[in-house]
Amino acid sequence: MATHTGELIRVQGLTRRYGARAVLDGLDLEIAPGEFVALLGQSGSGKSTLLRALAGLDDDVAGGGTVAVPEQVSVVFQDARLLPWARVLDNVVLGLPRAEQRGRECLAEVGLAGRERAWPNELSGGEQQRVALARSLVREPSLLLADEPFGALDALTRLRMHALLRRLFEQHRPAVLLVTHDVDEAIALADRVLVLGDGRIAAEKRLDGGTSTTEIRAELLRALGVTADL
Amino acid sequence: MTLLAARPSATTGRVRPRRRLAPGRPVPSGFLLGPLLLLGLWAAASASGWLDPRFLSAPWTVVTTAVELAESGRLQDNLLTSVERVALGLAIGIPAGAALALVSGLSRWGEAVIDGPIQIKRAIPSLALMPLLVLWLGIGEVMKVSVIAVGVLVPIYIHTHNGLRTIDSRYVELAETVRLSRAAFIRRVVLPGALPGFLLGLRFAVTTAWLILVVAELINSTSGIGYMMDLARTYGQTDVILVGLVVYGLLGLFSDAAVRLAERRTLSWRRTLAS
Ligand SMILES: Nc1ncnc2c1ncn2[C@@H]1O[C@H](COP(=O)(O)OP(=O)(O)O)[C@@H](O)[C@H]1O
Ligand SMILES: [Mg+2]
DSSP states (O other): OEEEOSSOEEEEEEEEEETTEEEEEEEEEEEOTTOEEEEEEOTTSSHHHHHHHHHTOOTTSEEEEEEEEOSOEEEEOSSOOOOTTSOHHHHHTTTOTTOHHHHHHHHHHTTOTTOTTSOGGGSOHHHHHHHHHHHHHTTOOSEEEEESTTTTSOHHHHHHHHHHHHHHHHHHOOEEEEEOSOHHHHHHHOSEEEEEETTEEEEEEEOSSSSOHHHHHHHHHHHTTOOOOO | OHHHHSOOOGGGSOOOOOOOOSOOSOOTTGGGHHHHHHHHHHHHHHHTTOSOTTTSOOHHHHHHHHHHHHHHTHHHHHHHHHHHHHHHHHHHHHHHHHHHHHHHHHOHHHHHHHHHHHHHHHHSOGGGGHHHHHHHHTTSHHHHHHHHHHHHHHHHHHHHHHHHHTSOHHHHHHHHHTTOOHHHHIIIIIHHHHHHHHHHHHHHHHHHHHHHHHHHHHSSOSSSHHHHHHHHHHHTOHHHHHHHHHHHHHHHHHHHHHHHHHHHHHTHHHHHHHO
């Protein structure tokens, strides 16, 4: 169902149903090349469902609509999802022939130079997620999909990962769709923040410096159904 | 606060003694104590003449008999024959079981065709197949190796298949997102993921192989450790029977240790968790 484009990521009339319930219901979405978009939504609102549709991981789910994504899509999951029986470098270059050198460079970029031969379970949660980032980067994606990638990390590590992700984004410039439930994370990282509600994009905020972040934060929280007392 | 933090000194004499419920420190080389005690009893009973050598030979008789058997070459010949049978049976049964598990684990059609018969075979003890195999293959080497191979195939299949089936589906999803080819998927995800199951199956397989060997050699055989023991039975030589038992015990012990070594080598990524 997904067609490949070199540029715009375009989703039109996307519907996904589990049983009788439409989790996504005629959703439209466009992401420009090199744009960093964050997707907010209550738990169970269908964020992962949308991301899996973009990643082409949902052949078994009923629904319709068109999805046009670039050829090179990388996914970062909430769990780092490293193969425990493969060393760090082998995880990074998984499925890529003769990519050792680029794999090393990507590991160095995420601050893990020298850990190439380590086993995944010798690393901390934050380090494992950095390996997962390196595994995505080494594939030079045009679209990076990330499903709450920092959800399992402690607050301090999460802040460091924010800085790292933003830096990597600026260097490599893929389009990014970052799923998160954290409004502050979305504001800190994204150029544009979307709120998913009732199976569609229910609200959208551009962070171009026009409006103060406090105001945007309040509006996003309202769109999420949280009455903020600031 | 500092008072609370300080440890009460022992000289006050009012320290509440700790009640120790754990068994305490392990006895040094404690695992040898029981066997040595038994050996001592056995030696004492033999030396005092209380133990009839026709019922059980003295430990030193067993040792000298073993030396005599080795000097005449009988021990080595029979041992070699036995080891050859087990090695051949394993060499056929292990790859066959692993291959069947792979086919059955990777394709629904394969599973539909293969899994049923093996589950049925699993319910039938391998030794019960011997009469049929004797009719088909005679009482020679082919029959013995076949029983061992068929008996070994089952635990290898069951545990490898189980290992395959329980590979985390998240890794399959990962393989899809990084667009692994089918061959790379099998090499990077399926085989390493099923390895712990396969190795567990291997331990059962090795034990099974020796067990079947003993029976196959005790019944209709003209060589092997089991034959040597059966012959000794007809002459009432308990010392030779004991030598055979010790040899079987050592073989079982060594092969289990070998599998465990292989396990430690290949599953080194797991050791980091255990240590
Ligand atoms: N495989 C599935 N089978 C049935 N229902 C599912 C499945 N996956 C998700 N759902 C349902 O779809 C809804 C959206 O799920 P999800 O996209 O994971 O939400 P989010 O990621 O926003 O928390 C939830 O109500 C969830 O229960
Ligand atoms: Mg989710």
